[in-house]
Amino acid sequence: MQGDRVKRLWCKGVIRLFSILLIFSSFFVQAQPQLKVGAYHCPPFIFESSEEQYDGLSMILWQRIAEIMQVEYKVSHYGLQELLSAAEVGEIDVGVSCISITPDREEHVDFSHSFYETHLAIAVKNRSYLDSFISIITNKTLWKAICLFLFVAISVGTFYYLLERKNNDKLYSMPTKRGRIAEAFILGVLFITKGPFNYFEFKTLSARVVTVLIAMFSTVFIASITAVLASSLTLEQLRFDVKGINDLSKVKTGAKQGTTASLLLSNHSIAHDTYKDMDALLLALEKGQLDAVVADDAVLRYMIKKGKGKDLFLDLTVLPYQLEKQNYGLVLIENSPYEEKINRALLQVRETNEWHQILLEYFAEK
Structure with missing residues (x-):
């Protein structure tokens, strides 16, 4: 009997100890901190609705990271500078948006690994065909090429005229001196554009010898002029004032x-006007209040593509010039205790097929 009583007391003690451990464990689980997340409206990376609901590429990324880390979080809205300031003073744990990693910003906050790479780009409004035609006839490179061509043609024509005018009635058949000078100019133009005449068209030995030399020069000359004009007068470039x-x-x-x-x-x-949001910036460009805007390439292309679906920004286009590279990262407080876990989870998400499909959904041209 005594042994049974001891056994019952021992069992009760174990049960009480187990209950205490459960209570303590539940206390620690409940005491797990809730991360404070700041979001900055930047389509397509962060969309903010009036009900403080958040969506977009960066929010999807953060949701996947939080699932891997098994942490709870609460999202609050901030402007760009306010979000960076909040991270600097420890008001938030993580900043989520399309925030570029820069040396200046890293003096005040830390960043996760890059999760998206893009560059700054220029958007302009398409020009009319009349504007393109005016650009052609006012292009400085074109007129320089024309002047150079005329100078070379006159020089070649004058050279042959001095050598052949007394001996070659076939090339210089006009009765007047003015007519023969015109023939000399025409000869120079034809020689440069079509190549040398038949060797036996020239009567003097000097003209025949120089013909060979000028023939080689004219080939290189025309090729060079063609290359310069091709690069300067492409239709794509003529449509815009900005190169x-x-x-x-x-x-x-x-x-x-x-x-x-x-x-x-x-x-x-470069003096420029600043706007609070991308919609106002692109509307100013569409209305002709601006001639060009500079922003992140990914954001520009997305905003213009979505605008065209609503009959907006129909004449806007992003130029194919890459300016400064941009790497987006999550904003972290300095010496964040979550940095390593966030980076590991971020790299894990970036390698998934789901993430690549999401990128295609947002940025693929349809």
């Missing part, structure tokens, strides 16, 4: 406020 970042100083340019695009323009001493 690169240096041309932005000559036109009215805009960028989103507080972005790396605005910083790039400032660093190049």
Whole structure:
């Protein structure tokens, strides 16, 4: 009997101990901190609805990371600069959006590994065919090429005229001196454009010898002129006044406020207007209030593509010039205890087929 009583007491003790352990374990589970996440509206990476619901590429990425880490979180809205400031003072644990990793920002906050790579690009409004035609006839390279061509043609024509005018009635048959000079010019033009005449067209030995030399020169000359004009007068280039970042100083340019695009323009001493959001920026370009805008290529292409579905931004296009590279990362507080886990989970998500399909859904041309 005594042994049974001891056994019952021992069992009760074990049960009580187990209950205490359960209570403590549940306490620690409940005490697990809820991460504070800041989101900055930046389609297609972050969409914010009026009900404070968040969607987009960056939010999908963060949701997958949180699932892998098995953490709870709460999302709050911030502007770009406010989000960076909140991370700097530890008000949030993670910032989620399309925020570029820059040396200046890394002086105040940390970043995760890059989760998307893009570059700054220029968007402009398509020009009319009349504008393109005007660009052709006012193109400085074209007129320089024409002047050079005429100079060479006149030089060649004059050279042959001095050598052949007294001996070659076939090439210089006009009765007047003015007519023969015109023939000399025509000869120079034809020689440069069509190549040398038959060797026996020339009567003097000097003309025949020089013909061989000029023939080689004219071949290289015409090839060079053609290459220069082809690169300068392509239809794509004639449609726009902007060929690169240096041309932005000559036109009215805009960028989103507080972005790396605005910083790039400032660093190049390019005066520009700033706008609070991309919709206002692109509408200003469409209405002719701006001649060009600079922003992240991925964001520009997405916004223009979506706008065209609503009959907006129909004449806007992104130029094929890559400016400064941009790498997007999640914003972290300095020395974040979650940094390593977040980076491991991020790399894991980036390798999945689901992530690649999501990227195609957002950015593939349809």
